[in-house]
Amino acid sequence: MTRIALFQSTTGIDPATSLRALETAIGEAAGGGAEMLFTPEMSGLLDRDSARASKNLRKEDEDEVLAGCREAARRHRIWLHIGSLAIRVGNGKVANRGFVIDREGQIRARYDKIHLFDVDLPTGESWRESNTYSAGKEVVVVNGTPVGKLGLTICYDLRFPGLFARLAEADADVIAVPAAFTVPTGHAHWHVLQRARAIEAGLFIVAAAQVGHHEDGRNTFGHSLVVDPWGELLLDMGEESGVGFADIDLKRISEVRSRIPALNHRRPIPDAVTL
Incomplete structure (x- = not known):
C-alpha cells in the first residue's frame, strides 16, 4: 500500500505566492505520510492576460517555482509530480x-x-492554447516512482483515449492527469472521463486539479480525484483547496485485469469502410 497526496490549488498570477503555497503543501504531504505529492496543471502561474503573464515566464533553468519545489522535495524527502508549469522554450x-x-x-x-x-x-469562454503553447511530441512513462510506472498526461489529454492506451501498453501502473478544468465541462465530463480512462486502461488515475475563482477571472472545477482500476473513486476533494490523501495498492491492477483482461484482447483496428 502506498500513500499519496494531491494538492488542490487556486493558483493565481504571482509565481512567488504560488511557490509558498506549493512549499506548504509539500510539507503537509510529507507530514501526512505521503510518499509522493501530485499538483495541478499550471501550478506556478494561471493568468489568461498574456501580456501580464509573459513578464513571469522563465526558461526551465531560471524558473523560481521549479527550483523552490525541487528544494522542498529534497528537504522533506518526498517525490513530487508538478502537474505543469509554463516554461519558455524559444521561438516565442x-x-x-x-x-x-x-x-x-x-x-x-x-x-x-x-x-x-x-x-x-457556450458560456462565451474562448481558449486558444495553440496561440501561446508548443505541443509536446513524446509519450512519457517514468520508472521507479513510489507508485510504480507513472504515465504522464495533462488536462485536455484526458479526451484522447489513444494516449491512455499507449501508456497502458507501456505498462504504466498509474496515469497522472493534472488539470485546470473549466466549470461547465467539469460538471459534464470530469468524473465520467476519469473513470472511463481508469477502466479502459485497467490502472489508477491520479488527477490533481485547480479549483475555485482565480485572480485572472476564470473559475475551475476542482474535484481532484484518485480512481482505481475498477473505476471506483478512492478520493474526491470536492470544491475546497488543500491537500488530500489516498492509499493505493498496486496489486489491485492485476486483480482487475484478471477479471476483465481487455488489454490482452486488443487487436489491430482495420480502416473503416464507408458503405
Missing part, C-alpha cells in the same frame, strides 16, 4: 510542461502537453 512559444522530481530534488522526467485546448464554449 511556451511549453505546458510537467515534472517528476525525486526525493533528492532531481528531475526524473518531463512531459509537454500533447493536445492543446482550442475551443469556444
Whole structure:
C-alpha cells in the first residue's frame, strides 16, 4: 500500500505566492505520510492576460517555482509530480510542461502537453492554447516512482483515449492527469472521463486539479480525484483547496485485469469502410 497526496490549488498570477503555497503543501504531504505529492496543471502561474503573464515566464533553468519545489522535495524527502508549469522554450512559444522530481530534488522526467485546448464554449469562454503553447511530441512513462510506472498526461489529454492506451501498453501502473478544468465541462465530463480512462486502461488515475475563482477571472472545477482500476473513486476533494490523501495498492491492477483482461484482447483496428 502506498500513500499519496494531491494538492488542490487556486493558483493565481504571482509565481512567488504560488511557490509558498506549493512549499506548504509539500510539507503537509510529507507530514501526512505521503510518499509522493501530485499538483495541478499550471501550478506556478494561471493568468489568461498574456501580456501580464509573459513578464513571469522563465526558461526551465531560471524558473523560481521549479527550483523552490525541487528544494522542498529534497528537504522533506518526498517525490513530487508538478502537474505543469509554463516554461519558455524559444521561438516565442511556451511549453505546458510537467515534472517528476525525486526525493533528492532531481528531475526524473518531463512531459509537454500533447493536445492543446482550442475551443469556444457556450458560456462565451474562448481558449486558444495553440496561440501561446508548443505541443509536446513524446509519450512519457517514468520508472521507479513510489507508485510504480507513472504515465504522464495533462488536462485536455484526458479526451484522447489513444494516449491512455499507449501508456497502458507501456505498462504504466498509474496515469497522472493534472488539470485546470473549466466549470461547465467539469460538471459534464470530469468524473465520467476519469473513470472511463481508469477502466479502459485497467490502472489508477491520479488527477490533481485547480479549483475555485482565480485572480485572472476564470473559475475551475476542482474535484481532484484518485480512481482505481475498477473505476471506483478512492478520493474526491470536492470544491475546497488543500491537500488530500489516498492509499493505493498496486496489486489491485492485476486483480482487475484478471477479471476483465481487455488489454490482452486488443487487436489491430482495420480502416473503416464507408458503405
